[in-house]
Amino acid sequence: MNYWRHKAEDLVMDESFQQYCMGTNPAAIRFWEQWQAAHPEKRDLVQTAKVMYLCLNGGLDADVFAAHHRKFTEALFARGIRPGMQERKIQAVKQNGWKWYALAVAATLTGLVLTMIWMRKDVPATESNMPVYASKAGERKSFQLPDGSKVVLNAASTLRLEPGFHNGKRELTLEGEAFFDIAQDVSAPFVIHTEDMDITVLGTAFNVKAYKDDQTVETALIRGRVRVDMPAGQQIYLQPKEKLVIARQTESSDIQPLQPQRADMRKAPGGYAIDSLTHIPQDSAIVELSWVDNRLIFADESFGDIARKLERWYGVQIRFETETLRGYHFTGHFNKETLHRVLEVMQLSRPFGFRFENDHTVVLHQ
Missing domain, CATH: 3.55.50.30 (Phage tail protein beta-alpha-beta fold)
Incomplete structure (x- = not known):
């Protein structure tokens, strides 16, 4: 398809573009990244359309969004509106009915986006209306956040955007494990909250493992630099190819004593160790990131x-x-x-x- 003449509203309605925005189809992601590289003058248009789509999507996954779209279509049908229909009063304008329908939807989308943007300025975000990304056991998800940061969410994990994320305050809360490739923005540090630590970054790639039933929580840094703040007051700065391991204190029978190589960590909140990332000699795979592949x-x-x-x-x-x-x-x-x-x-x-x-x-x- 030739997207050269597409407007932002047209892109929002394109299935391939929607998959690119949601990060659910590698082929679509690759196509749109290559298309922007080939047409740099269209980057602003693509980013505008992406913001529009993300505002409309609100962080929903593909299944939920599809369900909402079906309800919207059914509501139109219930009111007698079908693709190809025209207002009877408009006789002088001769154009394809589907084009009229598409223009009507595009106008509706534009109005809705403008309304949502206006509402975001005046209505503070609350925990209940902020996007939540979740994966079930046996399931892994990849997606892109509204700021352009890429995330891969491991099984049985939840990622919640905090109020203000869309307005430059990039904070979120993680329970479980996720790999982050952060879009750099010096004016808006990226902060990840977990039960045991807060991680602050400016632009980097790293992994966070913070399952509630594990004896330790980990932050593994691939590139860039991160600062980890712990409840006991320690501040740890990690360099590339390092990981921070924090010991937990728990009475659960499922949690075993720390392994011998971690014996220097106090078995109490705040005990920690800095290790190198673990590599597999045969192919140099990084154990801490193997799940991403x-x-x-x-x-x-x-x-x-x-x-x-x-x-x-x-x-x-x-x-x-x-x-x-x-x-x-x-x-x-x-x-x-x-x-x-x-x-x-x-x-x-x-x-x-x-x-x-x-x-x-x-x-x-x-």
Whole structure:
């Protein structure tokens, strides 16, 4: 399709452009990035259309947005409005009915966007109307935030934009794990809040792992520079290829003692260690980021930690019949393998048994 003559309203209604804005289709993302590179004079138009779409979309995922679109169409049909219809009074103007319909929708979109922009200036954002991005167990999502920052959300995770994000105050709250590639904006620092730390960046790529049921939380820096503020008052600055590991204090029976190499961390809130990122010698893969490429990797990790990772990865529940199994350590590298196959390979390293009680429950035993 030739997009040269398209206006912002036309782009908003294009399915490929919508997928580009939402970050749900790699082919669409690649096409629109290449199209802008080939037509730099159209970048402002594309960005204007993107802002319009994001305002209309409000951070909804594709399924919810499609449902809303169906309701909108059904409401039009209920009022007797169909594509191709024209006002009977307008006899002198002869034009294709679908073009008339498209112009009407475009005008409606423009008016709605202007109304929303005006409302944003006067009505403060609240927690209830800010976008929330969420993934279920066994599901990973990639998308782009309104400021252009790219995010990959790992399984069983939630990312909530804080009030004011659209107005230059780039703050959000994460529960779970996400990889961020931040759009640089010196005037508006990017701040991620978790239960155990706040991370401030200006423009960088990094990973944050902050699941509530893990014994540690981690920040792994790929490029740039970040500052981590912890409740106890410590301020830590990370350099590229470093990760910060913070120990948690919990009474949960699912949380095992810290591994020996982390013994220098106090087993209390605020205890931490700075490590290098973990690389796999065979292909230089970074363990902390392997999930972004849909690769399941663990390096000398306890079975208890691995079980939690497998639960999120495959959307199952894992139960230990024998507690000693939790202390077993494994190293493994898997690419698109089934859970059954992963467990079979692990059995080659240490003896244990497993059985599937149903599609969602796995029992581990000796």
